[in-house]
Amino acid sequence: MNISSDPWIWISALMSLAIFSFLYRDNPFYRFAEHIFVGVANGWAVTFYWHNVLSPSLFDPLFRQGQVYYILPFVVGMLYFTRFIPRVSWLVRIPIGLYMGYYIGVSIPSTLQAYIIKQVQGTILTSQNFQTWNAGSMGVVWSVILLIGVMCTLAYFFFSREHKGALGIASRIGIIFVMVGFGAAFGYTVMARISLLIGRLQFLLGPWLGVIE
Amino acid sequence: MKIIETLTNIDRRIIYLILLIVVLLPLLFPSVEKVRVMAPVEKLYYAIDTIPSEKAVIVDFDYEPQTAPELDPMGFAILRHVFERRIKLLVLSLYVQPLGLAQNALTQVTEEFNSVAKTNADSIIYGRDYVFLGWVPPPIIPILGMAESITSVYTVDYYGNQTDTLPLMQEVTNYNDVGLLVSLSGSDIPKWWVAYAQSRFGLPVGAGITAVSASEFYPYLQTGQFSGLLVGMKGGAEYEEMVERTLKIKVRRKASEALLSLTYAHLVMILFIVIGNIGYFAKRRKK
Numbered sequence: 321m322n323i324s325s326d327p328w329i330w331i332s333a334l335m336s337l338a339i340f341s342f343l344y345r346d347n348p349f350y351r352f353a354e355h356i357f358v359g360v361a362n363g364w365a366v367t368f369y370w371h372n373v374l375s376p377s378l379f380d381p382l383f384r385q386g387q388v389y390y391i392l393p394f395v396v397g398m399l400y401f402t403r404f405i406p407r408v409s410w411l412v413r414i415p416i417g418l419y420m421g422y423y424i425g426v427s428i429p430s431t432l433q434a435y436i437i438k439q440v441q442g443t444i445l446t447s448q449n450f451q452t453w454n455a456g457s458m459g460v461v462w463s464v465i466l467l468i469g470v471m472c473t474l475a476y477f478f479f480s481r482e483h484k485g486a487l488g489i490a491s492r493i494g495i496i497f498v499m500v501g502f503g504a505a506f507g508y509t510v511m512a513r514i515s516l517l518i519g520r521l522q523f524l525l526g527p528w529l530g531v532i533e
Numbered sequence: 534m535k536i537i538e539t540l541t542n543i544d545r546r547i548i549y550l551i552l553l554i555v556v557l558l559p560l561l562f563p564s565v566e567k568v569r570v571m572a573p574v575e576k577l578y579y580a581i582d583t584i585p586s587e588k589a590v591i592v593d594f595d596y597e598p599q600t601a602p603e604l605d606p607m608g609f610a611i612l613r614h615v616f617e618r619r620i621k622l623l624v625l626s627l628y629v630q631p632l633g634l635a636q637n638a639l640t641q642v643t644e645e646f647n648s649v650a651k652t653n654a655d656s657i658i659y660g661r662d663y664v665f666l667g668w669v670p671p672p673i674i675p676i677l678g679m680a681e682s683i684t685s686v687y688t689v690d691y692y693g694n695q696t697d698t699l700p701l702m703q704e705v706t707n708y709n710d711v712g713l714l715v716s717l718s719g720s721d722i723p724k725w726w727v728a729y730a731q732s733r734f735g736l737p738v739g740a741g742i743t744a745v746s747a748s749e750f751y752p753y754l755q756t757g758q759f760s761g762l763l764v765g766m767k768g769g770a771e772y773e774e775m776v777e778r779t780l781k782i783k784v785r786r787k788a789s790e791a792l793l794s795l796t797y798a799h800l801v802m803i804l805f806i807v808i809g810n811i812g813y814f815a816k817r818r819k820k
């Protein structure tokens with residue numbers, strides 16, 4: 321056992337234990353660690369963004385280097401603060417509109433291509449798609465199951481008609497696929513959360529207590 | 534019936550304690566079992582392994598301390614793989630918080646290589662073998678801008694050097710010189726690379742993600758939009774296995790050491806779910 325003498329390791333370890341103490345019940349140690357975290361995170365973010373974004377990308381060029389055209393983004397950015405003045409608060413729509421317009425313009429073609437068209441292509445029964453499963457002749461079976469799953473799940477979320485007859489059968493099959501999806505997601509969530517616990521324990525046993533390498 | 538009553542009313546703190554014990558014990562006596570490598574991990578490994586010598590790989594470190602236990606092992610293993618194969622490497626982050634983790638991984642892995650290097654050619658040298666580009670906000674700017682010119686987007690690197698003075702950046706100018714981008718992220722970022730860099734400029738993308746988001750990302754592997762996929766600590770352990778098996782790099786494998794804890798924890802969870810369900814149905818029958 322080789323306990324660390326580094327004060328930063330000790331602070332980190334004690335903060336971790338303080339947060340873990342919430343598992344027993346709410347207590348002052350937990351609340352202390354929580355407030356410290358929020359304060360430090362905010363302080364760090366403000367200074368970081370000042371030194372790495374606002375200062376080098378706006379204030380330095382505008383006020384120190386005299387690049388006057390930076391006045392335009394400066395003024396548009398400042399319009400965000402008009403929210404606090406009721407009489408001119410409508411001006412906030414200008415930066416929001418510019419921001420939304422840019423992102424929507426950039427996003428629509430790309431997301432449509434990547435998230436919709438490619439996914440639809442991947443659902444179609446083609447020999448190329450059978451091979452993506454790396455399952456030999458079973459690739460056909462998996463592709464068919466995928467197609468049934470997609471169609472039936474879509475049927476389940478089709479609310480314009482009563483779920484009776486063929487639509488009823490399809491939607492009942494669809495709910496099975498949805499439930500399997502939820503089950504898989506929950507299983508992965510357990511794995512993720514346990515992994516995070518393992519990571520913290522590896523830190524406590526290693527760098528802090530020196531029990532393991 | 535009294536047993537069922539007792540089992541279904543176990544105090545949550547007892548469950549936490551049992552979980553802590555089963556996770557802790559294997560960590561106190563770490564051992565690495567043979568890991569079975571799944572196809573998505575193999576695909577990413579060989580996607581990196583087969584990058585032509587004139588092309589570079591970009592590794593996007595975009596995870597924060599809260600997801601580092603899952604994604605750090607992937608990052609370390611990929612860096613070892615890239616450096617061992619002497620593939621040109623660019624490292625970046627689309628957000629601020631991951632910068633420290635990326636720097637930590639680069640420092641540690643380059644030290645591993647340089648401590649055993651005998652000549653200058655064997656060493657991993659900054660500017661020649663890799664460049665840490667750092668961070669430029671907002672994320673859409675570097676994703677789109679690097680298609681035209683990387684040095685125009687990242688005029689200075691993480692350490693403040695002018696990027697156009699670095700030898701590696703003379704060879705890697707834009708996405709045409711990049712063979713693969715690997716995005717390690719606890720959020721949606723790998724999908725952004727697919728949407729903006731792949732569908733517009735044809736950049737091949739691989740991903741390392743947290744287990745919690747796995748079911749959201751698998752469809753992109755099936756369609757071939759991801760060149761490979763690493764999921765959670767298990768994915769990290771599989772990549773560590775590939776690196777050790779094929780490149781004979783023997784280092785501590787943090788993700789592989791954790792697999793026993795992960796397995797026992799899952800068994801305990803399954804046990805409690807079964808107990809809970811037995812109790813629920815027994816109570817319902819009684820009513």
